[in-house]
Every structure is written in structure tokens, then in C-alpha cells.
Amino acid sequence: MNDAVATVVVITYNDAEHVLEAVASALAQGDVVGEVVVVDDASTDDTPRVLERLEAAEARVRVVRRATNSGGCGSPRNDGIDAARHPWLVFLDSDDVLAPKAVDTLLATAARHDADVAAGLCVRRELPSGREIPWQEQLFTRESVHDGVGGRPETLWDTLSVNKLYRREFLLSRRIRFPEGAAHYEDFVFTARVYAARPRLAVTPETVYVWHVRYGTGQASISLRRDRIQNWQDRVAAHQQVLDIMRDSGDQDLLLAAQTKFLEHDLPVYLRDLPQRTPEYQDAWWRISREHVRVFEAEALRQATPAARWRTAVLLGRERNTADLPRLAALAADPPCLTPPYAGDVRRPLWDEAGSASQGADEIVLDGLADAPIALVPFHVAADVGTGRRLVLELRLADLYGRIADAGPERATVELRHRVTGMAHRFDTAWEAEPRESRWRAVVTADTSELCEGGMITTWDAWVTVTFRNGEPVTRPLRAGSGLRRLVRVGRRGQVLLLQPYATNSGCLAVRVADGLAGVRRVLAGRLARRVRR
Incomplete structure (x- = not known):
């Protein structure tokens, strides 16, 4: 048996819509995936028939069907561990996908370091927008190896089981399994058992797993x-x-x-x-x-x-x-x-x-x-908003028990970051002290036309970097102040523009922009749909 071959265990329940995409991402890994074991947790939709056709068409696919639903993710994953025929294991949920070359990357990383477990970066992909957010990115900045995680306790922040490759014999010899039955947050318990067993852990900064987060579908995962x-x-x-x-x-x-x-x-x-x-x-x-x-x-x-x-x-x-x-x-x-x-x-x-x-x-x-350190001082920067042909942000930086005054704020750089692409517009200004109010004030303006994307609805998140007297920059999300209102206007060429500064759930400032009749119609249609759902 080839030691550099893995079994991918896909678990599914009533997910006929997505399971084919998940299995396809595993098969696309190439010969390093010797088999894909799909464990169906007693689905009642069309999933069994979809899997039956898939198993008949793909020699590397085996389907394990549970007679009764377990109520959780642990039991079907354990079934996959038991059914696997290859030395290495990777877990995959049926509504997610493996990144291209993920298994190859993890196997190569494990081989270089003779590791029991190899871990890579997971990204959360928000759908339908496509925005991607790295999961615990600070743990995956470079390739490294660790004999146990005691010397790197921050590893405990990575509670996912799916962004890793496991030596099957390591799991079996230590009797490491997922909690059975309707246990939620089973990943927490499984990864704790893995870490407590002191594995030789190799880490790669490469993206290996894409976690799909589907908003507005009624299918939010337990963690959401x-x-x-x-x-x-x-x-x-x-x-x-x-x-x-x-x-x-x-x-x-x-x-x-x-x-x-x-x-x-x-x-x-x-x-x-x-x-x-x-x-x-x-x-x-x-x-x-x-x-x-x-x-x-x-x-x-x-x-x-x-x-x-x-x-x-x-x-x-x-x-x-x-x-x-x-x-x-x-x-x-x-x-x-x-x-x-x-x-x-x-x-x-x-x-x-x-x-x-x-x-x-x-x-x-x-x-x-x-x-x-000033970077750990939780200071407060808010923006009052003025809207028109230009977006005007009046920044207010409050002192915090004298710490801000001691550090001496000098410059402010506001970034409006595109929520999906990360592209940013930057605006620099200087702070003006207001001693009577124990605060500092700064103003930036932005041309609203620069925030438009040709009939699309675009959301920009506001961030501010405060540069202090010693040259140290500290970046914070800009919090929403007053002036949050929706503005609709017609430009000189008849262009319709909707500009909506608003506070996010966490109180931070964001700006939603739609230009052209098509963009405004999308906004209005979305608002109508939300009212109907309510």
C-alpha cells in the first residue's frame, strides 16, 4: 500500500444539492486520494439516489449508509475512520470543498517533517458574495513543525477538524474519535483529543479547505x-x-x-x-x-x-x-x-x-x-457622516485616561475597504486637538463616484489608522457616529445614486453604494424581499 495516499471522508445529510461538488473537489486532488468514502447519515431527500449514481460512475467513491440519523457530525465521521483503507485521512463536509492540491500539499508537508498531523489554512467563503475570510490566519503564516502543541499553545485556537491530514494509525492507536450522537461542536472535542495526544504537528500556510457560509438560505451551520x-x-x-x-x-x-x-x-x-x-x-x-x-x-x-x-x-x-x-x-x-x-x-x-x-x-x-502598549489600548475613534456629492467623515478620537494624550496622535489615514475584494481608497489628514473636550478632530472627504461599480451594490467598510508621535501606526475599525441616513440623488447626466452610511451589528461604520437605475432597483428589491420574509 502506498504510504502517500489518503482517504477523504465526506459526511452528508439531506444535501443532494451540494454533495457532488464536495466529492468532485476530493476526486480532483488526483492520485494522492485513493478513495472518497461518503457517509450518508440516513438522508431522507434525494441524496441516496445521487450517491448511488455517483458510486456507480466513480471507481474511487464508496458510500456508507447509516440506517438511522445520528443527529450530529461525529458518528458519521467515526464511520469514515473505520471504513478508510489508506494510511492518511482528510475530513470534508458535503457543503464545503477542498482547495486545489490541498491533499498533495498536506501530504508533502507531513512527509517533510515526518508528522502525525498536518494542518493548513481554511478560508470562510461567504455566499453568494464570494467574500473570503481566512480562519485563524495568524497560525498559518509560515511552514513549521511542532512536537506536541505545548510549545505553541495558540494552536488551540484552531478547533477545526477539516483543515488537517491525519495519520490513521495515530488516531487508532490513541483511540481518538469524535463524540458520538447528537453532540454539537464535536470538532472542539476531537481536536482537543488530538492535541492532548502530543502529535508531531506540521503546519503549512497554503489554503487547503474552503468553508462555505451560506447566508439567507435557512441552512446556517450550528456554529452560526x-x-x-x-x-x-x-x-x-x-x-x-x-x-x-x-x-x-x-x-x-x-x-x-x-x-x-x-x-x-x-x-x-x-x-x-x-x-x-x-x-x-x-x-x-x-x-x-x-x-x-x-x-x-x-x-x-x-x-x-x-x-x-x-x-x-x-x-x-x-x-x-x-x-x-x-x-x-x-x-x-x-x-x-x-x-x-x-x-x-x-x-x-x-x-x-x-x-x-x-x-x-x-x-x-x-x-x-x-x-x-498603545497598540493594546482599546481607544475609540468615531465618525460623524455628511453625505452629498462628496462623502464627508468628521473623525473624533477620545482620550482614554491620558494614554492618547501621552502618545500624541498626529495623523489619521481612513481606508474605505471593499467588503468582497479588499480594494481600498485611502485618505490622509492631520488631527487637531480639542483640549476642552479631551479629544482630537480630523476631517476627510471622498468623491462618491469613486465608490461606484457600474450598477452594482457595493459595500465599503471604514477603517482608520492613527499614527502617533513616535511614528507607530495603530489601525482600528471606524465606529459609526451621527449622520447615518440614506441619500438618493440624480447626477448631472441623469445618473441615479444611492448612498447609505450605516452602523454594522458591532457599531462600526460601513457605506453601501448603488449607482444607476439597475443598482438602485436591486437595493429596493432586496428591501422588499426582506419585508416579505418578515
Whole structure:
């Protein structure tokens, strides 16, 4: 048997529409894929018939049919592990695809480093727009190899099972399997078991997996159903299993890293949307989160960034308070932003006025603010918007306990970034101090015609880079201020233009543009469709 051949395990359930594309991406890898095992989790749509025809037409395709639906992804993946006939394993979901040459790249990387597991970059492709967002890109900047992940604990942030190649014998000899049945976030548990087994892990910066995120189809994956409190309960339950695995492994550093990762990543993902949830959801989320986090090691909290420590301090130190939620959501943004009011002083910066004591709450000190590098100071830049033939952005940079004044902001560079292509228009200006207001002001203007794309609907996200006295630049998303209104006008040549500055769910500024009658019609048709759905 050729040691450089893999089995690709594709799992599917009621996905006749997409499974052929997934299998085709696996077959297109070439001879390095010896077989594609498709595990059908008792589909009730046309999937069995589609797979029957595929198996008859493709010699490398084998179909495993489960008699009853498992309710999750773990059991069918385990069936794939058992059915595989080749030394290496790759997992693929039926609504995603493997990148071209993905298996070849992973096998070559594993061979160069004699690795048990090889991991590559995954990109999230938003459909139908086609926008691609790298997953945990900071972990895949260069090729590297690691004997276990203890020396690189940030690896725990990569909780995906599908962007990796596994030596099958490594999984079998360590009895590493996915949780069975209707377990959600099964990837969390599986990857924790892999990491706790101390594999020789090779990493490549090449893209190997394309994760399709389909909006508006009613087919959101479990990880995107964050409006349901059960989703958070499932995520916390899975993380508790991760902590148990790390604790049982005896590796204290990995246990701490898993706890810190939860504070840095999992909590803020949900905090960003918490102000928009119902009071019942908010109360349940607060209770579940506190119960889970309150038993974390103190060292895990000390290893977290200042913003993560402050969010956790509010969670553990207060009952759920509606007034805190918008500020917590901003502090949970990426990068974090601490919005006013700023209580206390630089010697003892506080989350809010000690007036919270009237609610029986303790003071929450923003520890580490005075010493944090300016790049980690969660300062706040907002823009008031003026619209017309030109887009006018009036920037306001608020001081933060004297830290901004000490750093000395000098220049501002605003970038309007195309949401899909990443192309940017840049505008430079200087900051003007407003001492009475403890803030700085700057103004940039943009020609709206430069933002048009010939009858298309285009969205631009606004970012600002603040350059300080020492020359250090720090980039932040530009937050939305006043002046958010939709403008429709007719140009001199009869061209219709729709310009809509708006605040995203996280409070950041974006600008939607449609030019020409066709573009405006698309906007109006989309709004009508949303009203009908409601």
C-alpha cells in the first residue's frame, strides 16, 4: 500500500444539492486520494439516489449508509475512520470543498517533517458574495513543525477538524474519535483529543479547505445559530469536555491555554450580539457563562489581554445590567474598543463610576491600562457622516485616561475597504486637538463616484489608522457616529445614486453604494424581499 495516499471522508445529510461538488473537489486532488468514502447519515431527500449514481460512475467513491440519523457530525465521521483503507485521512463536509492540491500539499508537508498531523489554512467563503475570510490566519503564516502543541499553545485556537491530514494509525492507536450522537461542536472535542495526544504537528500556510457560509438560505451551520441559547449551552458543554481532556492529559499549560482561549475568543463572539438578544436570552447567557468561567484558574485570566480581563471582571463581578451590554459588545469587538464614560483616573481607571455601588456592585478596575502598549489600548475613534456629492467623515478620537494624550496622535489615514475584494481608497489628514473636550478632530472627504461599480451594490467598510508621535501606526475599525441616513440623488447626466452610511451589528461604520437605475432597483428589491420574509 502506498504510504502517500489518503482517504477523504465526506459526511452528508439531506444535501443532494451540494454533495457532488464536495466529492468532485476530493476526486480532483488526483492520485494522492485513493478513495472518497461518503457517509450518508440516513438522508431522507434525494441524496441516496445521487450517491448511488455517483458510486456507480466513480471507481474511487464508496458510500456508507447509516440506517438511522445520528443527529450530529461525529458518528458519521467515526464511520469514515473505520471504513478508510489508506494510511492518511482528510475530513470534508458535503457543503464545503477542498482547495486545489490541498491533499498533495498536506501530504508533502507531513512527509517533510515526518508528522502525525498536518494542518493548513481554511478560508470562510461567504455566499453568494464570494467574500473570503481566512480562519485563524495568524497560525498559518509560515511552514513549521511542532512536537506536541505545548510549545505553541495558540494552536488551540484552531478547533477545526477539516483543515488537517491525519495519520490513521495515530488516531487508532490513541483511540481518538469524535463524540458520538447528537453532540454539537464535536470538532472542539476531537481536536482537543488530538492535541492532548502530543502529535508531531506540521503546519503549512497554503489554503487547503474552503468553508462555505451560506447566508439567507435557512441552512446556517450550528456554529452560526448564535441567536439560540441552546447553541451557547452546547458550546460551553463542548468546552468543558476540552478542559477535562486537557486536565486529564496532565499538561497544565494546555489547560490554561484552553481557558484563556475561551476568554479571548468564545466569550466575545457572543458578547458582540448580546445587546440585540431578548432579556430572557441575556439572563440565561450571563448565568451559563458565569458558572463556566468562575472556576477558571487565576493564571488563565492573568495570561489574557487587558480587554479580555476587563470583560471577564464585569461578567463575574456584576449581575446582568442592560446599560453594560453595549460597552461590553464594543469591548468584545476585534479589535476591542472601550467606549465612554471613562471613570476614575489613570492611576485607578474604572469600568464605571463607583455609582455602581448603589446597586451593591464592587468597583471594577481596568488593570493593566496604564502599562499596556498603545497598540493594546482599546481607544475609540468615531465618525460623524455628511453625505452629498462628496462623502464627508468628521473623525473624533477620545482620550482614554491620558494614554492618547501621552502618545500624541498626529495623523489619521481612513481606508474605505471593499467588503468582497479588499480594494481600498485611502485618505490622509492631520488631527487637531480639542483640549476642552479631551479629544482630537480630523476631517476627510471622498468623491462618491469613486465608490461606484457600474450598477452594482457595493459595500465599503471604514477603517482608520492613527499614527502617533513616535511614528507607530495603530489601525482600528471606524465606529459609526451621527449622520447615518440614506441619500438618493440624480447626477448631472441623469445618473441615479444611492448612498447609505450605516452602523454594522458591532457599531462600526460601513457605506453601501448603488449607482444607476439597475443598482438602485436591486437595493429596493432586496428591501422588499426582506419585508416579505418578515
